Amino acid sequence: MKWVRHFGDRSLTEIHDAAQGIRAKASKVKTRVPEDEKATRELQLLTRLNESFDREVDRCSWRLEGVPKETLQCLHGIQPGKPSSLPFGCTAKDKSRASYQSVGHRYLAFCWRAHQMGREDAAKRLAMRFT
DSSP: TTTHHHHHTTTHHHHHHTTHHHHHHHHSSSSSOOOOHHHOOOOHHHHHHHHHHHHHHHHHGGGGGGGOHHHHHHHHHHHHSSSOOOOOOOSHHHHHHHHHHHHHHHHHHHHHHHHHHHHHHHHHHHHOOOO
8 A cells, every 4th residue: 555655654543543434433432431521522523514514515416517528537537647438426326425425524534633633743643734
């Protein structure tokens, strides 16, 4: 995995934990310990952020029809610069849409947790740089 080299000697466990979505974190906890106020607040904020993300996905999905086919083929391609023969699009399959949204939720959670650490700490611990 080439992307692992990007992290260097940083803790991959910490990076993995930062990228966990709220549903994944909740399912990993086998015995429910009383959550502290900070964890409860984070859960509420990430839940609202995910709900907002889902609303935006629903609101903007219809716009894909106006995007040129060549652009959608590039988005659907696996390798950079090599478009797929099939264009990217919203599928009617709930499983596929849920998968895309799950990736978005994890990315938002990672960015939120990195933001909470601050610029220097996030760069040092997670290899995250804010631009």
